[in-house]
Amino acid sequence: MVILAKIQEKLAAKAALLFFCAVLASAVFLVLLGAMADQRFAKNQEIYKAKTLVFSAASAAAGAIQNSDAGGLNRLYFNLGQQKGVSSIFITDRNAQVISKAEHLSPNSLQSDLTLVREAIQKNLLQWRLSKNQLGFAAPVHSDTGVIGAVYLSLLPSELFPGFGVFVVKNLWKGLALIGVGLPMALLVFGRLLAPIKELIIVANRAANGDLSARVDIPGRDEFSVLANSLNLMLERMKSNMDRTRWLAYGDSLTGLANKTAFTERLRILVDGNKAPGSLFLIDLDGFKRLNDAYGQEEGDLLLQKTGQRLRQVASGFMSRLNADGKVPPPVLARLSADEFAFIAPGCVSAPMAQDIAKNILDAISEPLEASGQPVRLSARIGIAMYPHDAGDSKTLLNSVNFAIDVAKENGGGNWQFFEPSMTQAAIRRITLQNEMRRALKNREFIVFYQPKINVRDGSISGCEALVRWQKAPGKILSPGAFIDVAEETGLINEIGDYVLREACRAAAKWSKNGHQCPVAVNVSALQFSRENFTQIVGAILEETGLSHELLELELTESVAMTNPERLMEQVAPLRDRGVRFAIDDFGTGHSSLAYLTRLPFDVFKIDQSFVREMTEDKHARVIVQTVLAMAESLGYRTVAEGVETREHFAFLQLHCCDYVQGYYFSRPVPETDFIDLLAHDKKGKSHKQPEQYDSDLRQIA
Ligand code: C2E
Ligand code: MG
Ligand code: MG
Numbered sequence: 001m002v003i004l005a006k007i008q009e010k011l012a013a014k015a016a017l018l019f020f021c022a023v024l025a026s027a028v029f030l031v032l033l034g035a036m037a038d039q040r041f042a043k044n045q046e047i048y049k050a051k052t053l054v055f056s057a058a059s060a061a062a063g064a065i066q067n068s069d070a071g072g073l074n075r076l077y078f079n080l081g082q083q084k085g086v087s088s089i090f091i092t093d094r095n096a097q098v099i100s101k102a103e104h105l106s107p108n109s110l111q112s113d114l115t116l117v118r119e120a121i122q123k124n125l126l127q128w129r130l131s132k133n134q135l136g137f138a139a140p141v142h143s144d145t146g147v148i149g150a151v152y153l154s155l156l157p158s159e160l161f162p163g164f165g166v167f168v169v170k171n172l173w174k175g176l177a178l179i180g181v182g183l184p185m186a187l188l189v190f191g192r193l194l195a196p197i198k199e200l201i202i203v204a205n206r207a208a209n210g211d212l213s214a215r216v217d218i219p220g221r222d223e224f225s226v227l228a229n230s231l232n233l234m235l236e237r238m239k240s241n242m243d244r245t246r247w248l249a250y251g252d253s254l255t256g257l258a259n260k261t262a263f264t265e266r267l268r269i270l271v272d273g274n275k276a277p278g279s280l281f282l283i284d285l286d287g288f289k290r291l292n293d294a295y296g297q298e299e300g301d302l303l304l305q306k307t308g309q310r311l312r313q314v315a316s317g318f319m320s321r322l323n324a325d326g327k328v329p330p331p332v333l334a335r336l337s338a339d340e341f342a343f344i345a346p347g348c349v350s351a352p353m354a355q356d357i358a359k360n361i362l363d364a365i366s367e368p369l370e371a372s373g374q375p376v377r378l379s380a381r382i383g384i385a386m387y388p389h390d391a392g393d394s395k396t397l398l399n400s401v402n403f404a405i406d407v408a409k410e411n412g413g414g415n416w417q418f419f420e421p422s423m424t425q426a427a428i429r430r431i432t433l434q435n436e437m438r439r440a441l442k443n444r445e446f447i448v449f450y451q452p453k454i455n456v457r458d459g460s461i462s463g464c465e466a467l468v469r470w471q472k473a474p475g476k477i478l479s480p481g482a483f484i485d486v487a488e489e490t491g492l493i494n495e496i497g498d499y500v501l502r503e504a505c506r507a508a509a510k511w512s513k514n515g516h517q518c519p520v521a522v523n524v525s526a527l528q529f530s531r532e533n534f535t536q537i538v539g540a541i542l543e544e545t546g547l548s549h550e551l552l553e554l555e556l557t558e559s560v561a562m563t564n565p566e567r568l569m570e571q572v573a574p575l576r577d578r579g580v581r582f583a584i585d586d587f588g589t590g591h592s593s594l595a596y597l598t599r600l601p602f603d604v605f606k607i608d609q610s611f612v613r614e615m616t617e618d619k620h621a622r623v624i625v626q627t628v629l630a631m632a633e634s635l636g637y638r639t640v641a642e643g644v645e646t647r648e649h650f651a652f653l654q655l656h657c658c659d660y661v662q663g664y665y666f667s668r669p670v671p672e673t674d675f676i677d678l679l680a681h682d683k684k685g686k687s688h689k690q691p692e693q694y695d696s697d698l699r700q701i702a
Contacts (some may be wrong), residue, residue: 032168046161057153094121124147196216203215212242257312263334281357285378501541516679525560554582612643
C-alpha cells in the first residue's frame with residue numbers, strides 16, 4: 001500500500017514537473033521568437049529609413065553638383081549628419097571620384113565604400129551593404145542627362161539597432177502570460193488525465209488489502225475504461241475463487257454450517273474486534289456416540305444434518321428478531337466437532353432472551369427423527385456465556401462457555417447452564433488437583449487399601465476389594481471421592497487404575513504364596529475399560545505379578561457394561577476364559593434392564609450400598625434387594641452386598657441368601673499390613689461373627 005502510494009506520488013510529481021518544463025520551454029521559445037521577429041522588423045525599418053534618406057540626399061545633391069554649389073552640399077552634409085548613427089558621407093562624380101565629403105565625419109574604409117559607389121553608378125540603382133561595424137548606402141545622382149555622380153552614406157549599426165536583450169525584455173510578458181494561463185490549464189488537463197489512474201490505484205490498493213469487492217468505475221471507451229473493466233473482471237473472478245476456497249476451508253461439508261476454524265475467526269472478530277455484546281451457546285448432543293454405534297455412521301451423519309437444519313431454523317428465527325434494526329451483526333452457527341455445535345448470537349444481551357434461545361434449540365433438537373426406519377429422539381445440553389458480561393475476550397469466553405457446559409453435563413442431559421464466576425474457581429481447583437495428582441503419581445503417593453468380603457455362610461473372609469487412597473501427607477489420607485472424578489476427566493485414571501491393579505495383583509500373589517488364597521476385586525473405570533488394549537494390559541499384569549487368574553475379580557459399573565455391550569463381550573471373554581471373574585458394581589443404580597444385564601458375561605452382582613443402607617427402613621429397598629438376590633440365585637450369579645454397617649443389614653442379607661457382604665460392620669478398608677493381620681486372624685478360625693449369633697436379629701427383621 002505504501003509502495004503504491006509512493007508510485008502515485010511520484011507519478012503525480014513527475015507529470016507535474018514535465019508539464020511545468022514544457023510550459024516553461026514554450027514560454028522561453030515564445031519570448032525568443034518574439035524578440036527575433038521584433039529585432040528583424042526594427043532592422044528593416046531602419047534600413048528603409050536610411051534608404052529614403054539616401055534617395056532624398058541624392059536628389060538634393062543633383063542640383064548642388066551641377067551648380068558646384070559647395071554651400072548647398074555643406075547644408076546637405078549638415079542635415080544628414082544630424083540623423084541618428086550617420087558616420088560618413090561623401091559625393092562622387094560619375095567616375096566614382098570623391099568630389100566632396102563631410103569633413104566632420106571620417107569613413108572607415110573608403111576603398112570598400114567606393115566599390116559600392118561604382119556598383120550603384122554602373123547599375124543605376126541604390127546599393128547597400130551591412131557589415132558588422134557598418135551599414136553603407138550608395139545611390140546614383142541623376143540629372144537630365146543621366147547619372148552624374150553618387151551619394152554615399154554610412155551608418156553605425158550599433159547606434160541604429162538596439163541589442164537583442166531589449167527585444168527579449170519587450171517580449172517577456174508573452175512568456176509570463178503563457179505561464180500564467182498555460183500552467184493552470186496544464187494542471188487541469190493533467191489532473192483529469194491522472195484521475196482514472198488514481199482510481200485504478202485506489203482499487204488495486206483495496207484489492208491488495210483483501211477487499212476483493214472493490215470496483216473501478218471509469219465511463220467511456222478509452223484505454224483507461226478498458227483497463228478498468230479488465231481489472232473489475234479480474235477482481236470478480238478472484239473473489240469467486242476466494243469464496244470457493246474460503247468455503248472449502250471454513251465450511252463443514254456435512255451440515256453446511258461454519259466449521260471450527262470459521263467459528264474461531266468469527267468469534268474473534270465479534271468479541272475482540274467489534275466489542276458488540278451478545279451470547280455464545282455451546283450445544284452438545286447427549287449420547288450421540290451410542291446412536292452412531294447403534295445405527296451406523298451413515299445414519300449418524302443424517303441425524304447430524306437434520307440437527308444442523310433445525311439449528312439453522314432456530315438461528316434464522318432469532319436473526320430476524322435480533323437484527324430488527326439491521327445494526328446487529330449476523331449470528332454464526334457452526335459445528336465444532338462430531339456432535340458439538342456452537343451458536344454466536346450478537347445482540348442477545350439478556351438472560352431471558354438467551355434462555356429463550358436455549359429452549360428453542362432444545363425443542364428443535366428433541367423433535368422426533370428417524371434412523372434406519374426407527375423413531376429416534378435426540379437431546380442436548382447447552383452451555384451459555386454472555387459477552388462482555390462473562391468474558392472480555394474470545395479466549396476467556398470459550399473457557400467460560402466450556403465451564404458452563406461441563407456443569408450442564410454434570411446435571412444430566414436436556415438442559416442449559418449459564419456461566420457463573422464460581423465455575424472458574426471450581427475449574428482452577430480442578431486444574432490444581434490434576435497437577436497435584438500427576439506429582440502424586442510420580443512420588444508414589446497413591447496407596448491401596450483392602451476391604452474384606454465376608455462369606456455369609458461361615459463368616460470367613462472370602463475375598464477383598466482393593467480401594468485406592470491418596471496419602472497426601474503423613475496422616476492425611478484422601479478417599480477416591482475427592483479425586484477420582486478429576487482423574488477420570490483428565491485421563492489420569494488410566495495410570496492410577498493400572499497402578500492399583502498391579503499393586504493388588506502383587507499383594508494377592510504374595511498372600512497366596514503365604515497360604516492365603518484370597519481373591520482380590522479391583523475397580524475398573526469406563527476410561528480404562530474403553531482402551532483398545534485393556535485385555536492385554538490385564539494379561540500382562542497378571543503375568544508380571546504371577547497372580548493366579550482365578551484370584552482376580554474386575555468390577556465394572558452398570559453404565560460401563562451398558563455403553564457398548566458388544567465391545568464388553570469382546571473385552572471380557574478372553575480374560576473370563578482364563579479364569580478372571582467379572583462383577584457388576586453398584587448394581588441397581590444404572591436403571592438398566594435386569595433381563596438385559598443378566599445376559600452379560602458377569603459372575604457377581606454387587607448390590608449398591610444405597611439399597612442396603614435403606615432396606616431396614618424402606619420397604620421398596622427391601623423388595624429390590626430381595627428380588628435381586630432371588631434372581632441371582634436362580635440364574636446362578638454370586639451376590640455381594642456393599643455397605644453393610646449393622647447387624648440388621650447382615651441378618652436380612654443372610655436370611656435372603658446373599659453370598660458375601662462387605663461393610664464397616666466387619667471392617668473398613670485397611671492398609672495391606674492390617675489386612676494381612678485380618679487374613680491371619682481369619683485363618684485361625686476367629687472370624688468376626690458366627691452365623692448363629694444373628695438368629696435373633698433375623699427373626700426381628702423378617
Ligand atoms: P465402590 O467400588 O462401590 O467401593 C465401595 C465403596 O464403599 C468404598 O468407598 C468403600 O470404602 C465404601 N464402603 C465399604 N463399606 C462401607 C460401609 O459399610 N459404609 C459406607 N458408607 N461405605 C462403605 P471408597 O473407598 O471411598 O471408594 C469409592 C468409590 O471409588 C468406589 O466405589 C469405586 O467406585 C471408586 N474407586 C475406589 N478405588 C478405585 C480404583 O482403584 N479404581 C477405580 N476406577 N475406582 C476406584
Ligand atoms: Mg467396587
Ligand atoms: Mg460399589
